[in-house]
Amino acid sequence: MSDDLRAAVAAGALGSEESYRALLQSVVEVARAIFGARASSVFLFDEPSDELVFEAVAGEGAGELIGQRFPSSTGIAGWVLVTRQPLVVEELENDPRFAREAAESTGFVPKGLMAVPLLHEDEALGVLEVLDRPAKAAFSLAEMELLGLFANEAAIALHLLQKAREARAVLETEGGEAEAVARFAARLAKAEPERREAALQLLASLERLLANDGP
Amino acid sequence: MPKQEPAREHAENLPAWSLAAGAGERISIGVEWPERVTREWAWGGSTGKGVKVCILDSGVEVGHPLVGEIDQAVAFSRGGDEEEVELVVEDTEGDLCGHGTACAGIVRSLAPECSLISARVLGAGFKGSGPVLLGGLRWAVEQGFDVINMSLSTTKRQFAGLLHELADSAYFRRTVLVASAHNMPVESYPWRFSSVISVGSHEEPEPDTFFYNPAPPVEFFARGVGVEIAWLGGGKILSTGNSFATPHMSGICALIMAKHPELTPFQLKNVLYLTANNVGGGR
Numbered sequence: 001m002s003d004d005l006r007a008a009v010a011a012g013a014l015g016s017e018e019s020y021r022a023l024l025q026s027v028v029e030v031a032r033a034i035f036g037a038r039a040s041s042v043f044l045f046d047e048p049s050d051e052l053v054f055e056a057v058a059g060e061g062a063g064e065l066i067g068q069r070f071p072s073s074t075g076i077a078g079w080v081l082v083t084r085q086p087l088v089v090e091e092l093e094n095d096p097r098f099a100r101e102a103a104e105s106t107g108f109v110p111k112g113l114m115a116v117p118l119l120h121e122d123e124a125l126g127v128l129e130v131l132d133r134p135a136k137a138a139f140s141l142a143e144m145e146l147l148g149l150f151a152n153e154a155a156i157a158l159h160l161l162q163k164a165r166e167a168r169a170v171l172e173t174e175g176g177e178a179e180a181v182a183r184f185a186a187r188l189a190k191a192e193p194e195r196r197e198a199a200l201q202l203l204a205s206l207e208r209l210l211a212n213d214g215p
Numbered sequence: 216m217p218k219q220e221p222a223r224e225h226a227e228n229l230p231a232w233s234l235a236a237g238a239g240e241r242i243s244i245g246v247e248w249p250e251r252v253t254r255e256w257a258w259g260g261s262t263g264k265g266v267k268v269c270i271l272d273s274g275v276e277v278g279h280p281l282v283g284e285i286d287q288a289v290a291f292s293r294g295g296d297e298e299e300v301e302l303v304v305e306d307t308e309g310d311l312c313g314h315g316t317a318c319a320g321i322v323r324s325l326a327p328e329c330s331l332i333s334a335r336v337l338g339a340g341f342k343g344s345g346p347v348l349l350g351g352l353r354w355a356v357e358q359g360f361d362v363i364n365m366s367l368s369t370t371k372r373q374f375a376g377l378l379h380e381l382a383d384s385a386y387f388r389r390t391v392l393v394a395s396a397h398n399m400p401v402e403s404y405p406w407r408f409s410s411v412i413s414v415g416s417h418e419e420p421e422p423d424t425f426f427y428n429p430a431p432p433v434e435f436f437a438r439g440v441g442v443e444i445a446w447l448g449g450g451k452i453l454s455t456g457n458s459f460a461t462p463h464m465s466g467i468c469a470l471i472m473a474k475h476p477e478l479t480p481f482q483l484k485n486v487l488y489l490t491a492n493n494v495g496g497g498r
Contacts, residue, residue, distance in 0.1 A: 045341060047342065050340045050342045071340065072342070073273075073311070073312065073337060073338050073340050073341055073344075074311075074312060074338075075312075078341075079273075079313070079314045081341055082273075082337045082338070082341055082344055082367070083314060083337065083366060083367035083368070083395075083458060084367065084368050084397070084403060085366065085367060085395055085397070085456055085457055085458045086398070086399070086456055086457075087454065087455070087456040087458060088454060088455035088456060089452060089454045089455075090441075090452070090453040090454070090455075091452050091453045092452065094450065095447075095448070095450055095452065097447075097448055116399075117399075119370055119399065119401045119403075121370075122370045122371050122372045122373075122402070123370070124341070124370060139440060139441060139455050140418065140440070141416060141417075141418055141440060144398060144416075144455070145398065148398060148399045151399065152399070152400065
């Protein structure tokens with residue numbers, strides 16, 4: 001029973017991870033389409049390694065870049081992450097060094113890009129970039145607002161994805177806390193009504209205790 | 216200019232909490248304000264000479280033609296302990312990502328003779344960047360610089376209290392903190408504090424055009440769209456962001472403070488208000 005329950009919860013966490021990845025992918029697809037851009041991508045900030053990782057890519061580089069990493073405070077995505085300020089850079093082709101580095105890491109050299117931090121509550125989760133929007137007119141603040149709206153959506157998707165991954169990691173840890181909770185739920189389901197009632201009361205007390213202990 | 220310990224200079228002769236009867240004459244302000252504060256009065260003829268502007272950022276590239284000479288460069292990094300911050304007295308690494316060089320170039324373009332100081336707090340990774348930022352800001356406030364340019368912000372609530380204290384401390388010590396506002400629906404600091412000059416972007420092309428915002432928390436809008444910025448390797452590039460509106464405001468503050476060194480941050484804000492394009496400066 002305990003194993004079944006664990007498997008069920010794990011299946012839920014795994015299923016949601018796929019959905020959130022799809023949601024994130026759809027955010028970059030729509031961002032690319034709305035701006036008429038050549039590519040759009042989301043970088044996740046990976047705290048343990050202090051790196052930015054390609055998490056979703058639409059357009060140029062889709063399928064190849066996912067999983068590529070670089071140090072968290074380098075590149076334009078890095079500026080945006082550490083300063084938490086959205087940024088637009090144009091005429092990048094004028095910088096041979098940038099062009100070479102971009103070509104080496106992503107296979108193409110953007111002429112310009114828009115980058116915005118992905119902020120959720122007080123966390124900086126990553127960066128959204130839109131590359132090579134058509135150079136029709138001068139960049140406008142209205143476009144910056146639009147980019148901010150996409151960033152908000154991407155930040156929520158990224159936050160959910162991280163939560164789902166954490167849930168899976170906890171479930172995958174043998175003998176972890178989740179397993180203990182799952183075991184408890186299994187015993188509760190089989191218990192006599194009287195014992196069950198007592199256990200639930202105890203659980204309510206435990207919940208109050210943990211709530212008081214909170215921040 | 217008695218800039219070293221301005222707070223003490225003011226506190227010595229004045230009661231801290233009240234003013235005795237007849238003591239009014241002891242409060243003399245060192246500046247005659249004209250009937251109408253104009254841009255000509257505020258910064259006409261000023262080059263920013265003598266004013267110290269600190270760029271709290273990613274460092275500044277040495278010898279960039281748009282930046283010119285840097286008078287001092289220091290760096291802050293994480294110590295062995297997570298909370299510990301180390302000061303590198305002479306920073307020789309320049310700029311690690313280009314952001315600080317861009318900001319320095321903009322200040323220089325407005326205030327060609329101001330003194331620039333680089334305090335590097337960004338570029339050494341994202342982890343632990345909060346304590347490094349606080350350490351750098353504390354140092355800059357203690358140095359008594361006239362202007363500190365902060366084209367950055369943090370969303371970490373745990374740092375908000377300390378940042379607030381530092382921002383107030385700067386305000387009372389006559390150091391003007393100019394900080395980038397956020398155009399996103401998040402709580403971030405220090406730009407939201409009323410003791411700083413917070414800056415958003417407008418779309419006009421003139422570098423000295425700025426607007427007062429009657430609906431704060433953002434107090435001023437400066438040029439931040441399609442700005443030619445200094446780029447690593449001695450070049451330049453076109454860029455947009457509040458990060459670049461902020462040094463425009465810092466440059467204007469430097470011009471005013473060079474001409475009127477006696478102004479407190481409170482008075483400086485008044486001058487900025489009165490000379491804003493949508494108040495009195497555009498007419």
